[in-house]
Amino acid sequence: MKIIKNTTKFQIAEPTAISLGKFDGLHQGHHLLVERILKKKKEGLASLIFTFDFGERPALTLPEERRELLRREHLDYLVECPFTPELSHMEPEEFVQEVLKKRLHAKYLAVGTDFRFGYQRRGDYHLLQQMSESCGFQVEVVEKACWQGREISSTFIREELEQGHMELVNQLLGYAYSVTGEVLHGRQIGRTLGMPTTNLLPREQKLLPPNGVYATRTIIAGETFEGITNIGYKPTVGGETKRGVETYLFDLDRNLYGEIIQVQFYGYERPERRFPTLEALKAQIESDVAWGREFFS
DSSP, X not given: OEEEESOSOOOOOSOEEEEEXXXXXXXXXXXXXXXXXXXXXXXXXXXXXXXXXXOSOOBSSOHHHHHHHHHTTTOSEEEEEEOOHHHHTOOHHHHIIIIXXXXXXXXXXXXXXXOOBSGXXXXXXXXXXXXXXXHTOEEEEEOOOEXXXXXXXXXXXXXXXXXXXXXXXXXXXXXXXEEEEEOBOOOOHHHHTTOOEEEEOOOXXXXXXXXXXXXXXXXXTTEEEEEEEEEEOOGGGTOOSSOEEEEEETTOOSOOTTOEEEEEEEEEEEEOOOOSSHHHHHHHHHHHHHHHHHHHO
8 A cells, every 4th residue: 555645746647446534443434435445446446545634633543553454455545635724725626626636536436425525614425426527537425334323433433432432432443442552661560569561651642541441452563462451640659640551461471662562452341540559459450350351251
């Protein structure tokens, strides 16, 4: 997959099948759009996802996470277009002519029923359909995927993430919600308790579930390890100023400092809280471990 980013001067020479949107979370609804453009590869069109880069906004998926998810789909192009003042004030008709037709060579568009674009979001799929013949592309409007009567959307997933409903979040996404980062040096408290942990400090842009303890799987160099993870500030041991992700792996004890790992969240057990002593904290962690092992069994 070719990634085009940090520029508005992109130009695709070959005819393309395109889907456009924010693609935050790359959830089950988005997957329907991706499926449509991938089918067009059989007709000789290059598959392309177009999205705007809105900078450091809170997100379900960071740009690098979204790129990795789309790589797995075997797309041809991902265009992450900077949301410049010029583009933000572009009328929808001009966007269709200048961006979709001239720069991206669009021959097929797959969009959702709520797709909006152009200055003040004046453009929609009706406009695309009206301009399709003169611009030489086909438009397919894809109905929303639903869960129990509600449309699957990034907003829906954010709401459930804020409640710590990880099983539902993962069902709506179609994969496990995760945090990826470099293992950092912590205070070594876990090791003194006989339970060494890994510590990540996610970027502030990354949305996290509520502070507390979760059943997790951690991917390390392609291997998967089950464990429990605490999100929060570690109040028992003096507290931190930033929310961290601290994981105890059930069946692994090795030095992971500096390694890049991915922590996937599967279930929520309890909120983070302060314990009066380290002994009380250790007893609770042992209980958490038993819960985590039972969760995955």
